[in-house]
Amino acid sequence: MQYQTITRSALAAAATILGATVAVAEDKPALDKAAIDKAFESLKTFNWGVDHNKFRALLGPIEDAVPATHGDAAARKELETKLAAVLSTEASRAAKDYVGRKLAIIGTAESVPALAALLPDKDLSHMARYALERIPAPEATKALRDSLAKTSGAQKAGVIGSLGVRRAAESIADLATLVGDSDESIAIAAATALGDIGSVESAKALQDAKPASDPVKLRVADAQLAAGECLLTAGDKAGALAVYKSLIASPEKSVRLAATRGLLLASGKKE
Amino acid sequence: MKQRANRRDFLKAAVATAAACPYLIPGSALGAGDRPAPSARIVMGGIGIGNQGSGDQGAFLGRGDVQYVAVCDVNTQHRNAARDRANGRYHNSDCKTYNDFRELLARTDIDAVHVATPDHWHALVVIDACRHGKDVYCQKPETKTLREGPLMVAAARRYSRVVSGGSQRVLEDYRRQVNPCWSGELGPIKSINVSFGPLAQSCYLGSEAVPQGMDWDMWLGPAPWAPFHRYRCSGSFNINGTCWRSFSDYSGGGMTDWGAHHFGGAIFAIDCREFEPEEVEYHNEKGREFVGFRYPNGIHLYHNHPGMKHLQIVGTPGEKRAPKPVPGYKGNGGIHGDFIECVKTREKPFRDIELATHSISVAHLGSIAYQLKRSLKWDGVKNEFPGDEEANRLVDRARREPWTL
Numbered sequence: 091m092q093y094q095t096i097t098r099s100a101l102a103a104a105a106t107i108l109g110a111t112v113a114v115a116e117d118k119p120a121l122d123k124a125a126i127d128k129a130f131e132s133l134k135t136f137n138w139g140v141d142h143n144k145f146r147a148l149l150g151p152i153e154d155a156v157p158a159t160h161g162d163a164a165a166r167k168e169l170e171t172k173l174a175a176v177l178s179t180e181a182s183r184a185a186k187d188y189v190g191r192k193l194a195i196i197g198t199a200e201s202v203p204a205l206a207a208l209l210p211d212k213d214l215s216h217m218a219r220y221a222l223e224r225i226p227a228p229e230a231t232k233a234l235r236d237s238l239a240k241t242s243g244a245q246k247a248g249v250i251g252s253l254g255v256r257r258a259a260e261s262i263a264d265l266a267t268l269v270g271d272s273d274e275s276i277a278i279a280a281a282t283a284l285g286d287i288g289s290v291e292s293a294k295a296l297q298d299a300k301p302a303s304d305p306v307k308l309r310v311a312d313a314q315l316a317a318g319e320c321l322l323t324a325g326d327k328a329g330a331l332a333v334y335k336s337l338i339a340s341p342e343k344s345v346r347l348a349a350t351r352g353l354l355l356a357s358g359k360k361e
Numbered sequence: 362m363k364q365r366a367n368r369r370d371f372l373k374a375a376v377a378t379a380a381a382c383p384y385l386i387p388g389s390a391l392g393a394g395d396r397p398a399p400s401a402r403i404v405m406g407g408i409g410i411g412n413q414g415s416g417d418q419g420a421f422l423g424r425g426d427v428q429y430v431a432v433c434d435v436n437t438q439h440r441n442a443a444r445d446r447a448n449g450r451y452h453n454s455d456c457k458t459y460n461d462f463r464e465l466l467a468r469t470d471i472d473a474v475h476v477a478t479p480d481h482w483h484a485l486v487v488i489d490a491c492r493h494g495k496d497v498y499c500q501k502p503e504t505k506t507l508r509e510g511p512l513m514v515a516a517a518r519r520y521s522r523v524v525s526g527g528s529q530r531v532l533e534d535y536r537r538q539v540n541p542c543w544s545g546e547l548g549p550i551k552s553i554n555v556s557f558g559p560l561a562q563s564c565y566l567g568s569e570a571v572p573q574g575m576d577w578d579m580w581l582g583p584a585p586w587a588p589f590h591r592y593r594c595s596g597s598f599n600i601n602g603t604c605w606r607s608f609s610d611y612s613g614g615g616m617t618d619w620g621a622h623h624f625g626g627a628i629f630a631i632d633c634r635e636f637e638p639e640e641v642e643y644h645n646e647k648g649r650e651f652v653g654f655r656y657p658n659g660i661h662l663y664h665n666h667p668g669m670k671h672l673q674i675v676g677t678p679g680e681k682r683a684p685k686p687v688p689g690y691k692g693n694g695g696i697h698g699d700f701i702e703c704v705k706t707r708e709k710p711f712r713d714i715e716l717a718t719h720s721i722s723v724a725h726l727g728s729i730a731y732q733l734k735r736s737l738k739w740d741g742v743k744n745e746f747p748g749d750e751e752a753n754r755l756v757d758r759a760r761r762e763p764w765t766l
Contacts, residue, residue: 138587139567140566140567142564158734184565187586194758194759195754224754226753245762248761251759251764305463316515347521
């Protein structure tokens with residue numbers, strides 16, 4: 091495999107020669123703090139235009155530090171702090187892109203403010219969400235919700251999508267309004283997010299929605315069907331039946347077929 | 362989006378025209394010769410029509426029971442070449458071209474599509490095709506993330522669609538492994554090993570001028586923005602940093618590209634297609650990494666086990682195992698014919714999307730274990746790593762706006 095680890099003996103030799111702090115752990119690459127510091131120096135001027143070997147030469151120590159710090163809270167925190175700090179510097183878009191990827195794995199509530207500041211940025215919004223969507227802290231959900239008022243167009247649609255993936259039930263009222271947005275991408279994202287949340291409340295919001303265009307109508311119906319499946323899985327047959335009955339006369343043939351299948355499943359029929 | 366005439370309207374018009382101009386309609390168009398009548402043909406389109414897509418298009422164009430009417434690709438050169446192939450096949454100019462797959466899927470006259478975009482688009486296109494009531498043949502690797510598989514299966518089931526994965530090798534290349542396992546000859550199976558690579562790479566290649574006729578933003582779609590580079594979007598099959606298959610934003614590298622075949626074939630041989638492993642065991646023996654996937658029935662699937670050959674199976678000599686008939690394709694014409702037959706009969710195809718995504722999930726699980734360099738527990742029903750907050754972050758990734766699944 092490409093990510094070869096260094097053997098214990100090689101690490102011990104390297105530690106002696108370089109005087110570096112080396113943590114030897116079974117099945118883990120070592121944490122070489124000097125190399126990590128050097129990689130963070132490289133990150134200041136890092137940009138697109140390098141092949142994989144050069145990328146590894148520049149940023150490999152940060153790459154290796156992610157698995158190496160697993161279970162070491164202090165080392166993780168130090169790594170996260172250094173990564174998050176890059177986001178408020180003049181580092182390139184590529185460098186901040188890289189940071190977003192790493193914070194997606196190790197980011198905590200501490201990184202949320204630096205990431206949230208990038209959500210309205212046309213160029214950086216996605217990579218901010220790349221991290222925020224995966225950070226399990228409630229602060230990340232709050233940052234995404236707060237940014238609804240600060241974003242528009244595609245960036246707002248992206249934020250809505252991330253709220254859906256996080257199944258942020260506290261956003262249902264906002265999302266219900268946004269299904270009626272005149273921007274089709276926002277309306278579609280809001281409908282999808284309500285379907286992802288998959289609760290009685292989100293199903294009700296979808297049922298009350300007044301989608302404007304055919305593509306949004308189809309996504310609202312799809313989200314209702316998804317919500318119906320969530321209700322069925324949760325044992326709420328009455329809730330699921332209500333969803334499917336509301337779709338049985340849909341103008342879309344595919345939706346009518348799906349609603350019929352849903353009604354049969356909710357009635358106890360097996361596929 | 363513009364609504365087009367549906368299939369029934371098209372057929373009415375065709376019949377009326379035939380009545381008016383009986384000598385201008387070739388017999389084959391009405392079902393003579395080796396072709397079924399137009400009403401009995403599966404009306405198809407193709408989405409992502411470069412290297413692999415053109416091969417799939419050729420397989421479907423060669424079938425008398427398919428009428429191929431539309432192609433979609435973000436590369437004008439690819440889609441025009443594909444259009445010309447279809448029109449050349451039928452000696453007409455009916456095949457329409459699209460840059461945006463959503464316009465093709467909105468056509469109500471199309472019954473089925475084949476999808477051979479780069480992997481990062483698969484789930485989005487397949488799920489949207491199901492919403493529009495289309496049956497789908499999707500090239501492998503079917504998913505880019507673990508979250509996508511169950512969503513694709515849910516869409517297929519929700520809309521009662523026939524959705525087939527695309528590895529022809531699973532059935533056709535591994536008979537030497539499959540037959541002795543399924544016949545019971547090897548007794549209860551203990552393990553199997555597959556050896557291949559590599560993992561996907563990060564891609565920070567530089568910027569080149571976007572070629573004329575290439576919609577670069579649409580090519581990237583849900584993947585992170587990056588500058589155009591010919592290697593970044595090359596559809597070649599070299600997984601060495603010179604094609605999209607190499608890069609983690611668009612593919613799982615060799616781990617999924619070859620994994621669809623090798624994991625798929627191995628899982629078929631050991632008869633574990635219908636479920637997923639419950640543990641990935643990460644090993645590092647003197648710097649040599651390998652993983653083992655432990656299935657709920659105790660069978661181990663190894664990847665790059667240093668002590669085993671590629672496709673080596675360990676059974677239980679001297680013990681009997683009840684033989685089972687080996688499932689195969691329906692209809693004729695290999696995996697493409699299997700799909701078309703199932704479109705007609707509404708049966709599940711050999712590479713039903715649920716079985717196909719189970720195989721690719723194994724590849725994703727292995728990649729995550731290699732990335733985190735540790736063993737992982739996996740709950741294939743809940744689609745999560747139980748109690749492992751860090752690994753669960755890698756079940757999916759945020760899609761670039763405005764794309765949502």
